[in-house]
Every structure is written in structure tokens, then in C-alpha cells.
Amino acid sequence: MLSKKDFPILEFDDNKSAKINPSVIMSRNEDIPEHCVIAFFGDVIEKMLEDNRLKQIGVFITCTASFPIYETVYDGKKIGIVAGILGAAGSAGELEELIAMGFKKFIACGAAGVLQKNIQVGHLIIPYSAVRDEGLSYHYLEPSREVECDNEVVDVIEKQLKDENIPYIKAKTWTTDAFYRETEDKVKLRVSEGCVTVEMEAAALFAVSKFRGVKLGQILFGGDDLSGAEWDSRKWNSRDAIRQSLVELSMKVCLSL
Numbered sequence: 562m563l564s565k566k567d568f569p570i571l572e573f574d575d576n577k578s579a580k581i582n583p584s585v586i587m588s589r590n591e592d593i594p595e596h597c598v599i600a601f602f603g604d605v606i607e608k609m610l611e612d613n614r615l616k617q618i619g620v621f622i623t624c625t626a627s628f629p630i631y632e633t634v635y636d637g638k639k640i641g642i643v644a645g646i647l648g649a650a651g652s653a654g655e656l657e658e659l660i661a662m663g664f665k666k667f668i669a670c671g672a673a674g675v676l677q678k679n680i681q682v683g684h685l686i687i688p689y690s691a692v693r694d695e696g697l698s699y700h701y702l703e704p705s706r707e708v709e710c711d712n713e714v715v716d717v718i719e720k721q722l723k724d725e726n727i728p729y730i731k732a733k734t735w736t737t738d739a740f741y742r743e744t745e746d747k748v749k750l751r752v753s754e755g756c757v758t759v760e761m762e763a764a765a766l767f768a769v770s771k772f773r774g775v776k777l778g779q780i781l782f783g784g785d786d787l788s789g790a791e792w793d794s795r796k797w798n799s800r801d802a803i804r805q806s807l808v809e810l811s812m813k814v815c816l817s818l
Contacts, residue, residue: 570699577772583661590618593663594632596815597641599656601671601762602804606644609633615642619662621655628655630662635812642812645671649697649738649765656769656777667777668718668815669766670807673734673758675783676748680757685727685807686781687718688734691764692756695738698768707733708767714778714818721814732757734781736764758783776818782807 566572600606609615610631619630621643630643641664646652656667673686680686690709693699698708715731722729735756737743743759751759763779770777782803 570696571704573699573703583657587619587658587661589661589663591663593618594639594641595663595665596638596818597643597659597664597667598808598811598815599643599645599652599659599667599669599766600808600811601645601647601669602808603644604801605804605808606631606642608805609642621646621658623651623654630659633812635809635816638816640812640816642808645669645762648761649695649736652762653697653701653765653769656766657773660769660773660775665775666815666818667766667770667775668714668811668818669762669777669779670811671760671762671779671781672804673760673781673783674743675758676735676752677757680730680783684783685722685729686734686758686783687715687722687729687731688758688763688779688781689715689731690733691767692733692735692751692754693764693768694751695736695761695764697765698736701768701772708764708771710763710767710778711770711776714776717817718778718780718814721810721817725810727810730757734763735759737761778814778818780807780811780814 563572563574614633615631617629618632621628628644632639632641646655688710690707692707733755735751758781766777
């Protein structure tokens with residue numbers, strides 16, 4: 562029996578079997594490749610679809626929208642690709658079903674707000690740890706301030722970027738559920754503990770991957786700027802070439818896992 566804590570979010574249960582298990586929703590497919598990219602760029606996936614690069618092999622269904630799961634070929638090898646879902650809960654549910662399908666190695670790629678003005682739009686960040694300022698991860702791991710990314714995966718990402726002479730920062734990220742509650746004092750606090758980016762999924766993805774025993778890493782690019790007195794969008798969502806290149810890079814890294 563679980564004991565009651567001061568706050569419900571601290572009542573962690575390590576039982577791997579839940580009332581609803583992902584395998585009930587998503588059947589295992591023996592033909593599934595073991596590698597998969599979760600791309601938080603729907604427009605890049607749409608372009609790949611228009612270019613006839615994708616074959617649908619499944620679908621992640623929610624009550625408001627469905628997200629096709631695709632297979633493509635990169636450098637002669639099959640790899641899965643799916644649009645990421647904004648926020649910890651949705652992205653974790655999607656990852657759970659991808660694992661249930663049979664995928665075992667993942668790279669997630671997306672944009673993040675930067676907490677340091679000197680990080681240019683498009684500069685790559687490899688998060689090695691995420692501050693758990695969301696709720697999802699507490700249902701997968703014991704309460705703690707941070708959750709670390711798989712060190713082996715971080716090393717693989719770093720090696721690929723070094724081999725291609727791509728500048729990057731390896732740093733801590735801040736995962737939050739509430740992007741309208743990123744206050745000035747909260748930003749200062751996160752910066753003081755070493756965070757250089759803020760996003761909504763990393764802690765959840767790291768936690769689920771640890772709980773389920775799969776490989777997962779993330780590559781972020783610097784997007785909007787939260788370091789100043791006022792928010793600066795920096796037109797991050799109009800950088801088509803950056804997003805396309807990051808997805809291609811993520812497929813290459815993923816296949817190296």
C-alpha cells in the first residue's frame with residue numbers, strides 16, 4: 562500500500578503494471594525498425610510527406626487529434642518518424658505507445674526558449690539533465706529535482722556534432738508545464754541552477770525512457786529569448802532550413818545509437 566504524502570505528486574508507485582497499459586492500446590509490430598525520431602516540427606514532416614519520403618505504419622490517437630506514425634529510409638536504413646506533441650503528458654503518452662509498438666531507440670528534436678541572450682537562433686543544445694518543473698515525470702521516477710539524460714546517448718550526439726564541426730552547447734534544461742508562468746524570478750532561479758533553455762517535454766521523455774528501459778536523447782535549437790526584460794520571439798518558428806536540417810541530423814544520430 563502507498564502511504565499518503567503531504568502532496569499527491571510525491572506518492573510514487575514503481576509498479577510497472579497500471580490499470581491501462583500501453584500494450585493494450587498499441588499492438589507490437591515485429592516489422593518496426595528499432596530507431597525513431599520524434600520531431601516537434603509538423604511542417605517538416607508535412608514536407609517529407611509531400612516529397613513521398615514517408616510510409617504510414619501506425620497512428621497515435623488522442624481525443625482531439627490523431628498523429629500518424631511514419632517510416633522513412635535514411636542512408637539506406639529504415640527509421641520511424643512522428644510529430645511530437647506539445648507538453649509533458651502528451652509527449653509521454655506518445656512515447657509509451659511508440660515503445661509498445663516496438664521502437665527502442667529515440668532522438669527527440671525541437672526548439673526551446675533560451676535563458677541566455679548570447680545563444681543565437683538555431684544554435685544547438687544537448688540537454689544532459691532537465692529540471693522537473695512538470696508533473697508527468699513524478700509518476701515514472703522517485704521525486705528529485707532533476708532527471709538526467711542517458712549518458713551514452715549524450716555521448717553519441719556529441720560525437721556526431723563534433724565529427725561534423727557543428728557548434729553546440731551541452732547544458733541543463735528547464736521543463737515546465739506552464740509557459741505562461743515563466744516569471745522573471747522563476748527564470749532567474751533556473752539560470753542560477755545552470756539551466757540555459759526552457760521547454761515542455763525533456764524531463765518527461767527522460768523519465769519515461771528510464772522507466773521503460775529504452776534509449777532516448779534530445780537535440781534542441783535555440784528559439785525565442787526569455788533572458789531579457791521582455792520576451793523576444795526572434796521569429797524562431799520561421800526558420801524552415803534550421804528545422805529541416807535538425808530533423809535530418811536527428812535521423813543520422815538516431816541510427817548511430
